[in-house]
Amino acid sequence: ADQPNVVILATGGTIAGAGADVTNSATYQAAKVPVDKLIAGIPQLNTVAAVRGEQVFQIASESFTNANLVTLAKRVAALVKQNDVDGVVITHGTDTLEETAYFLNLVVRTDKPIVVVGSMRPGTAMSADGTLNLFNAVSVAASKDARGKGVLVTMNDEINSGRDVAKMVNLRTEAFKSPWGPLGMVVEGKNYWFRLPAKRHTSHSEFDIDKIDTLPSVEIAYGSGNASDTAYRAFAANGAKAIVHAGTGNGSVSSAVVPSLQELRGKGIQIIRSSHVNAGGFVLRNAEQPDDKYDWVVAHDLNPQKARILALVALTKTQDSKELQRIFWEY
Numbered sequence: 588a589d590q591p592n593v594v595i596l597a598t599g600g601t602i603a604g605a606g607a608d609v610t611n612s613a614t615y616q617a618a619k620v621p622v623d624k625l626i627a628g629i630p631q632l633n634t635v636a637a638v639r640g641e642q643v644f645q646i647a648s649e650s651f652t653n654a655n656l657v658t659l660a661k662r663v664a665a666l667v668k669q670n671d672v673d674g675v676v677i678t679h680g681t682d683t684l685e686e687t688a689y690f691l692n693l694v695v696r697t698d699k700p701i702v703v704v705g706s707m708r709p710g711t712a713m714s715a716d717g718t719l720n721l722f723n724a725v726s727v728a729a730s731k732d733a734r735g736k737g738v739l740v741t742m743n744d745e746i747n748s749g750r751d752v753a754k755m756v757n758l759r760t761e762a763f764k765s766p767w768g769p770l771g772m773v774v775e776g777k778n779y780w781f782r783l784p785a786k787r788h789t790s791h792s793e794f795d796i797d798k799i800d801t802l803p804s805v806e807i808a809y810g811s812g813n814a815s816d817t818a819y820r821a822f823a824a825n826g827a828k829a830i831v832h833a834g835t836g837n838g839s840v841s842s843a844v845v846p847s848l849q850e851l852r853g854k855g856i857q858i859i860r861s862s863h864v865n866a867g868g869f870v871l872r873n874a875e876q877p878d879d880k881y882d883w884v885v886a887h888d889l890n891p892q893k894a895r896i897l898a899l900v901a902l903t904k905t906q907d908s909k910e911l912q913r914i915f916w917e918y
């Protein structure tokens with residue numbers, strides 16, 4: 588009776604996937620198995636928490652929308668306000684798991700553990716990783732020492748910050764890495780911590796999902812050699828409020844693209860310089876481009892997809908580029 592209560596919110600993904608054969612580790616359908624079946628498959632969850640499940644969505648995470656983010660975050664925020672909920676676990680596809688984890692980290696005001704988890708192999712495969720990942724997630728969500736550390740991600744025995752972690756490798760179970768390293772590990776139901784997040788999150792955030800109902804359109808355009816301005820202009824024409832430049836190197840921008848970005852900024856669209864090189868560096872302001880002069884924002888160490896998430900949230904509060912930049916330094 589004095590067991591912690593953990594609610595598992597299921598959204599789909601490979602952790603709820605099913606393949607035709609046990610040898611299908613990579614060929615399968617995501618988002619097939621309902622949450623009650625996932626829970627019933629791991630009776631040992633009862634040793635760490637009293638668990639119950641809710642099926643919020645049943646989708647592959649590459650199809651997650653802004654509306655899905657808002658719906659999920661509102662449900663998490665409502666649950667953590669309940670006295671009979673000690674922690675929340677979200678099962679999620681791995682493709683956009685890092686985006687949802689960061690979104691929740693920004694907008695859910697709580698100290699209670701929120702843990703996002705997925706798997707690389709479907710439950711039907713040999714050496715499926717979802718069972719242990721989910722057991723670890725519930726065990727972390729049930730523990731008092733996981734409080735106040737922001738949204739967490741448990742994959743491959745590691746505990747990562749939902750802000751930092753990204754899917755950096757596909758096909759392998761060792762898929763998720765933080766450029767700045769994991770916060771700790773979870774082994775046999777016990778947490779071992781090694782560092783703490785340095786950025787604002789959850790209960791220390793100025794954002795609150797209870798006050799957010801819709802999110803603006805923020806798009807990402809990719810930098811490479813021979814780059815053109817077509818995508819940037821098309822996004823702007825279709826109502827993007829901010830464009831994240833997934834730049835080369837230190838967020839550098841091709842001379843064929845720079846004039847268009849200046850023009851779009853003049854029309855009120857925020858230009859956010861990120862990089863598709865993001866394994867432990869960060870985009871330096873006024874280095875590759877004169878951001879002060881152009882009134883652009885740099886994404887700090889956030890990869891383009893995480894920069895999109897922070898821009899979505901920040902733009903619900905401010906349209907000022909200086910404020911936006913402050914937010915990118917702080918979160």
Ligand SMILES: NC(=O)C[C@H](N)C(=O)O
Nearest residue numbers: 600601647648680681682
């Ligand atoms: N491993 C996975 O979960 C991949 C899947 N495409 C998803 O994100 O839903």
